[in-house]
Amino acid sequence: MMIGSINIAVLLAALMVAATPILLAAIGELVVEKAGVLNLGVEGMMIMGACVGFIIAVNTGSPLIGFMGAALGGMGLSLLFALLTQALMTNQVASGLALTLFGLGFSALLGQKYVGITPPRTPKLDLGPLSEIPFLGRALFSHDIMVYLTIALVAAVWWFLKYARAGMILRAVGENHDAAHALGYHVKRVRVLAIMFGGACAGLGGAYLSLIRVPQWTEGMTVGIGWIALALVVFASWRPWRAMAGAYLFGGVVVLQLNLQAAGVKIPVEYLSMSPYLITIAVLVFISSGKARGSLNAPGSLNRPFHASN
Amino acid sequence: MKKLLTVGVLCAALAAPVLADTTKVGFVYIGPVGDHGWTYTHDLARKAVEAEFGDAVQTSYVENVGYGADAERVMTQMALSGTNLIFATSFGYGPDVNTVAARFPNVAFEHATGYIQEADNVSLYNARFYEGRAVIGHIAGRMTQTNKVGYIASFPIPEVIMGINSAYLHAKAVNPDVEFNVVWVYSWYDPAQEAAAAEALIEQGADVLMQHTDSTAPLTVAQDAGIMAFGQASDMSAFAPESHLTGITDVWAPYYIDRVRAVKEGTWKAGNVWHGIVDGMVGFAPMSERIPEDVRAEAEGMIAAIAAGEYHPFTGPINKQDGTPWLAEGETAPDGDLLSKDFYVEGITSDIPN
Incomplete structure (x- = not known):
């Protein structure tokens, strides 16, 4: 199927790849926010994951171990955030911003010796006859394993939040931490675990960039994807499948406008390339206004500090 | 406290020319030095300057400096801490370079790929x-x-x-x-x-x-x-x-070494050059x-x-x-x-x- 000289199957395939790092970071942040914590440090945790994953993959020769390391790297940084906001009761917004700045700087320091190295490559998953199916084979079944794992993760998070007992506790903590506390749930423990999960996902998203998408390590290589992921969570009104649709939409806009340009279609590129960021800004403005929260399905205790004595 | 610090910085700035056999050269970068592109090449040239002059030159750099207030702050800081020559290595620093240069007439400014030259201590350079x-x-x-x-x-x-x-x-x-x-x-x-x-x-x-x-x-x-x-x-x-x-x-080293030498010898004058293959840039x-x-x-x-x-x-x-x-x-x-x-x-x- 073609539109002009653009092959739709190839476009869809590119879109899935472009959306994967955003989606990974967004699904992690979604769980964090569902637990009532706003962690603005997604960008910082992503870049840490990109860096740590790269270093480990290069040293072990295995992209898979690299990804595991990336998850731990992102988690490590998120623990710092957990310590600050859950134990020391600092402001979440300020701590999150600090986390981003710290992550950018620290990863630059760690990765200094790794600039200009090619990492071990992640092979495309061999899906045998599936990849041979016309159109769908090229669009859906010609990716690396991380693309599919990410979709599986979205499904798992959806199931967890909707049906698992632990997921319901997490939601209770996010909706009303005082009530959850009164029921005997460990608000802080739940939140710390959620923050760690968010860090791990962001780390994986970053590593997807440095190990598969680009694949190289360069300082500051996430260039704002973490912020888009943050906006996406709100855009999806905290629903996992909507987050996935949103990520594919964002990824789609990016890929589509580049393909339109390459195909020589005359379009106002400046607006199209701006659009993900414009939507991000609009959403972030919206999220910070108190009144909008209810209508957005935002977790009731989002960004409210919890102190057991209250 | 802040005032004290400022006084301290000013003292250091005033004291610097007396001590100075070492020329202080500052570099302002738009990206990370590890980009393997634009900023990386400027940083290679900075290292070449260090290699050329050894202890007679002290270089410093700040990466990822945004246009506007950020750049102004970084360059002001450099000028206050006794830097003699500042290379601002991106097109968009133009207005900031000129604002800061007007405030520090004794500091030499070199602006890459720019076109604004309002103060007579602002030099422009570009490559063809x-x-x-x-x-x-x-x-x-x-x-x-x-x-x-x-x-x-x-x-x-x-x-x-x-x-x-x-x-x-x-x-x-x-x-x-x-x-x-x-x-x-x-x-x-x-x-x-x-x-x-x-x-x-x-x-x-x-x-x-x-x-x-x-x-x-x-x-x-x-x-x-x-x-x-x-x-x-x-x-x-x-x-x-x-x-x-x-x-x-991008080969900036010969030009940078030239300009640093001019500052050391006191012959630095603002110019506007557009160097090509022939000049080695x-x-x-x-x-x-x-x-x-x-x-x-x-x-x-x-x-x-x-x-x-x-x-x-x-x-x-x-x-x-x-x-x-x-x-x-x-x-x-x-x-x-x-x-x-x-x-x-x-x-x-x-x-x-x-």
Whole structure:
């Protein structure tokens, strides 16, 4: 199927790849926010994951171990955030911003010796006859394993939040931490675990960039994807499948406008390339206004500090 | 406390000239030194300055400095701490450089690729990258099999448009069927976006890629797709051993060493230079084995002719994209035209975004 000289199957395939790092970071942040914590440090945790994953993959020769390391790297940084906001009761917004700045700087320091190295490559998953199916084979079944794992993760998070007992506790903590506390749930423990999960996902998203998408390590290589992921969570009104649709939409806009340009279609590129960021800004403005929260399905205790004595 | 600090800094600033055998040189970078592109080459030159003068020079740099208030703050800080010479290495620092320079008349300022010169301690320098683009355009025209060259562009400013025109004209001269597909990514440095742009161009049939962005991501994509590509700013062949044909390199070291020496000797005066291949500011990465002997000889001939001043990449007759004449037979483009150029030459089919 073609539109002009653009092959739709190839476009869809590119879109899935472009959306994967955003989606990974967004699904992690979604769980964090569902637990009532706003962690603005997604960008910082992503870049840490990109860096740590790269270093480990290069040293072990295995992209898979690299990804595991990336998850731990992102988690490590998120623990710092957990310590600050859950134990020391600092402001979440300020701590999150600090986390981003710290992550950018620290990863630059760690990765200094790794600039200009090619990492071990992640092979495309061999899906045998599936990849041979016309159109769908090229669009859906010609990716690396991380693309599919990410979709599986979205499904798992959806199931967890909707049906698992632990997921319901997490939601209770996010909706009303005082009530959850009164029921005997460990608000802080739940939140710390959620923050760690968010860090791990962001780390994986970053590593997807440095190990598969680009694949190289360069300082500051996430260039704002973490912020888009943050906006996406709100855009999806905290629903996992909507987050996935949103990520594919964002990824789609990016890929589509580049393909339109390459195909020589005359379009106002400046607006199209701006659009993900414009939507991000609009959403972030919206999220910070108190009144909008209810209508957005935002977790009731989002960004409210919890102190057991209250 | 703050006041105390300020006084301390001022004292240090005042004391500096008395102590000074060491010249302090500050560098302001737009990107990270590890970008392997623009900022990386400026930092190579900074290291060359250190190697040249040893202990007689002390350099410092700040990376990822945004335009506006951020740049002003960084340069003010540098000036206050006794820096004698500041290199501001990106186009957008123009207004900031001039504001800070007016406040510190005893500090010498060097602004790369700029055009604003309001204070007499502001010097401008730039490189004639279009000379290099002519050479790689020629190679691209000779090497492409599909007759489609993909071009990853950053922002539609004269510097970038000039590069596209130069490369296109010289590809076209050796291959009348050649087409250029230009994709604007609206960033100087965004690896993921550049990679996606490269993929889109390859999908459209491009078998040679050129870039006017700083990351090495397009080269990796080219390598994977088995097509050819040119690096940018520094030798990027390590990232795509089979695909990398050659690339324009930015060689700032000779100029920087010159200017630092002038400051040390007290002969520094504000200037405005636009250096090319002949001055050594525009260089080339080693040419790949993949380029056939004859094409390599032609490219080297062109480099020599440009260096000798026998050939100007913009020599008429050249028409603008809409068919109106720009340069008459034998006429060469005046610098002013090039620096303000906002039109494509005849034959390029896409439009410049406005």
